[in-house]
Amino acid sequence: MDYKIPDIEKSFEGKITENLGNNEYVIKINDDEHKLKIINMNSKGIEFILDQNYHRAKYLEQSTNEMNLVIDNVPITLNTNAHFDEIVYKNTGGGGSGNAQLSLKSQIPGKVVSIAVADGDSVKKGDVVCTLESMKMQVAVKAHKDGSIKSIKIKEGGTVAKGDPVADIE
Amino acid sequence: MDYKIPDIEKSFEGKITENLGNNEYVIKINDDEHKLKIINMNSKGIEFILDQNYHRAKYLEQSTNEMNLVIDNVPITLNTNAHFDEIVYKNTGGGGSGNAQLSLKSQIPGKVVSIAVADGDSVKKGDVVCTLESMKMQVAVKAHKDGSIKSIKIKEGGTVAKGDPVADIE
């Protein structure tokens, strides 16, 4: 994956090259390999040891091509070519032209934190239908097409497995 | 609703008598009316001003007839409703014959260093039943009543959690 930190006009290429188990990884940044050990992680941040040095990162707002994080109290913006949100979106049935699918299915397992719509509500493609909590992270499940909510298949506090229908959208 | 705070042997009757709007209420505790204003609240706790005095309560474990909360850093247990008799009964013995609980329970977590009794031994209240190690300290667990050891629930080298039964004494 390619990254750029605008303020320092420098490009980086980074990836995980090896999984050592026990939450330890080898990552490669440009030409240098680093050992990384995860201490704690959730959707809001990560604590890790990189080459024996402890770091704490908080993840702030993310968009498809920008990541904002605070690392060891230093705010840093990264421009990325990574399209995670799109990946999730694609897997929920969005993206392509396949609008025929009735059910919006959750591509991730999780606990239903909140439901943003009610039966009969009309939604547009990309509107948030519900929020799931997974791995301590809250993730919005978005409508895969325009339509109206026909039937909600989940309830607050319940859990959904991967592939479970969230709601029918007609 | 009726409440009792066991440690101070006092009964209370309390209810909301008026909703003043803007998160302000009048509540009545026994014969006195108090003005209460909610500053913040969620399922884990509440911050409020009672008669111009700020208080912060954290809600800990709740059961149908017991509430545990920490108010201004002071832990308080409230017994609720009409189940007082049952609670007193449970706390002093649990099942069976009124005055004696069967299981001796460990009040602390630790590693079992040694067991001082064997099945069938007769013990007196205060006799050492086993020794636990916790934080480099050895702590004796003592019989809570006279009787004979019916069944030992632990083994040397094993660990016990707080509240785990150590042995049954009959």
Added chain:
Amino acid sequence: MIEKVLIANRGEIALRVIRTCKVLGIKTVAVYSDEDRNSLHVKQATEAYHIGEAAPAKSYLNQEKIMEVMLSSGTDAVHPGYGFLSENDDFARLCEKNKINFIGPSADSMDLCGDKMKCKDAMLKADVPTVPGSPGLVKDADDAEKIANKIGYPVMLKSVYGGGGRGIRIVTNDKELHEGYESVTGESIAAVGKSAILVEKFLEKTRHIEYQMARDTHGNTVHIFERECSIQRRNQKLIEQTPSPAVDDETRARIGEIVCRAADAVDYTNLGTAEFLRADNGEFYFIEINARLQVEHPITELVSGLDLVKLQLDIANGEPIPFKQSDLKMNGYAIECRINAEDTFLDFAPSTGPVPDVTIPAGPSVRCDTYLFPGCSVSPFYDSLMAKLCTWGQTFEESRTRMLSALNDFYIQGVETSIPLYKTILNSDEYKNGELSTDFLKRHDMIERLTKDLKKEKEEKSDAALAAAIIYSEYFKSRIQTRVGNNSNWKNKLG
């Protein structure tokens, strides 16, 4: 004896006063605006009363409402903090009328301190040196020229109706003076319809040095050493320290005596601060008395061991100051950084909003007075001071390095802060060497240096940032393949 104090203020200073009262067993009454319902001072006071809307005029400046709370709550004294009503002699008078002990000087003394002309007069009589210049308004340009020649060029022509740099002209000879007189008069008339001009000696590369002083109702006066507050932006202090690198023992005692004379001259009671300009040649000129507890009082507490709020209460109780000048010994070095919610790169424009997360530095010889807590917010209605970070050291170097370490530990999410600027300043050789002046920031290009420091810091953190980003991406990828969704399980899957 004071038994219940209302604090007619908010933020860190309200908390500061509450803390001392708590330790002394004195009850406290907080007042709060709509905006401050969730603020710490409401939570830490014995009682708290709502006094109005967010805008200061509707709450913290609402004398009648505050008096109403005092009377109905059985309060016997009021601590005004700084700002708001602290130097309002009408309020002090209202308290006197209602037999509420106002913790500060009398209304008359406050009035005298607040009126710059009358105060200067009193100081001249008491032989307190003020900035040389016309004793009052000048009649005309010729009169101004006469005075300028007496005190020596460069001089400043100042319209009394100006302010904030407007209606001020620095001139270096008679010709410039006459030209300047015309334009200042014109500017002033254009702006406010009238003109009244003062002449004052223009001092270059000045330091702002002030003295903490205390005077009791029995007429005992002491000074509690100086504070140097030269590092400023737009005439507002950013970093203070004590002792001043420009003050030796002899100077401390000599100016200290002048400070006591100044306090006597205005019949001051309670704690106050005498502010001076120190010219580059070492001369001190009195500017004004701040008739209240000062923002930067903690550094004086750190080197004197005194609790200044307790001293205020003692004096308000009519007790004599419990020590003599000779009992006071200056112990070590202290620095204060005012942690403001402001954007250094936007000309220090205020930055407000919610603060979801905050880490407050602590540790040996670190003191942080702040109203911040995770989940609080910085209100646009009040000033930008979020925290006062102070460190003490046996040596100046120790206090400085402790401050740097504490600044590194300080994390405030959601608003821009002055913390990065302070790191640049404290790391500069000029600061280390005590080469301070009120134009320090500009004189030493601190903003440019800050830009470089920030870039360097980012470079240093780039590998770690990238590692965090990579893990974040992998996390999202793996989520899609994983069935059971808790954190440790995820890690096992990824592992």
Added chain:
Amino acid sequence: MIEKVLIANRGEIALRVIRTCKVLGIKTVAVYSDEDRNSLHVKQATEAYHIGEAAPAKSYLNQEKIMEVMLSSGTDAVHPGYGFLSENDDFARLCEKNKINFIGPSADSMDLCGDKMKCKDAMLKADVPTVPGSPGLVKDADDAEKIANKIGYPVMLKSVYGGGGRGIRIVTNDKELHEGYESVTGESIAAVGKSAILVEKFLEKTRHIEYQMARDTHGNTVHIFERECSIQRRNQKLIEQTPSPAVDDETRARIGEIVCRAADAVDYTNLGTAEFLRADNGEFYFIEINARLQVEHPITELVSGLDLVKLQLDIANGEPIPFKQSDLKMNGYAIECRINAEDTFLDFAPSTGPVPDVTIPAGPSVRCDTYLFPGCSVSPFYDSLMAKLCTWGQTFEESRTRMLSALNDFYIQGVETSIPLYKTILNSDEYKNGELSTDFLKRHDMIERLTKDLKKEKEEKSDAALAAAIIYSEYFKSRIQTRVGNNSNWKNKLG
């Protein structure tokens, strides 16, 4: 010059050492067990290395592993903290062999301090008073009687193989002595198969008073005043203070000189503590030297202004102590409360587990050294000290009331703590009047008083608790009717 220090410890003391190193720009290396992966010392050090399983023998006592980390990480010094390897002369010797600067005394000096018989010998030679008794083991009951009569009854018969109160008998006359001799011998033989008995004067109502001392490699020795640590449970200190109410200036200087002699007698280097028993008649008796930085060192820092960890580093660097005895001035009063995870009512049994929430006190003249943070946990593998809460005051009363205020602010969820007990102690007249002794808790029925205080506290809070409970019930009722379950919505519904 030391440039990189490994801290062979965990918890608050590791953090304490890291903090000074940070301020001095010295790199730090943390080591951690499985149990401590998420601990603060790992996060605050420059580098961190995993060294093994939770059990101390597998990690923090694993000399070889720690040495391996030191050698591979390019560490040039090791700070042992207290406990673990801090007084292990084998480890000190291993460091000497590997040319790692051990921040503490030499292995030989440590060995001498650790051997009670040899140490006592050295002290007797240096004219340092020790508790009167047999110079070594007694031959038989008659020998014991002879000594008892020389030093005067009551005396203590002590089996060298005893410990924790076992194998000790207090006797008040010859008859009791002969009976006691038999039984102590019997007990000792029954327990360990052999017997060896010492005779020592039994001292009643003793105070535990210790002196901080420092000695450099050039032979300069200073004492940094006393600490009184009389408030104990099971021979473990709970509350310490300095100055001791039983030590005046003359005594401080007189015993201080003895302390310096004691340090010289064992050729001590770096910081150490000389412990004394003070009998009720005012006599001081040397007990032992603690050859390390002490838990309670912060109160000495508060009254001396010194950074004792910095002083340790300076001495380890071979520098002379940068001040003379006469330069040291005691400034004010300091108290430390050891905040332990223990249940006062279960005979101080340890209490362990997760700490989901914690509020750490702060404020002027409050210092809290702790490893706690919200979400941390208290491990059963290590000792129960979670935090050291220290306050300073210009007077004893100021330090005491500040401590009470700070104790009130301290909240630790999830484990039982000694905080309530400390509030009861600090509020007692006996503590206020400085009537301290090592049996303070029992002598003054502190546990019973605590029970009453807790009941009173609950009574005071009962209305507020009830109000919180009522609202909670309403909340649950209303939640059932409410569709969207967030806080503000609920409030609107309920409102």
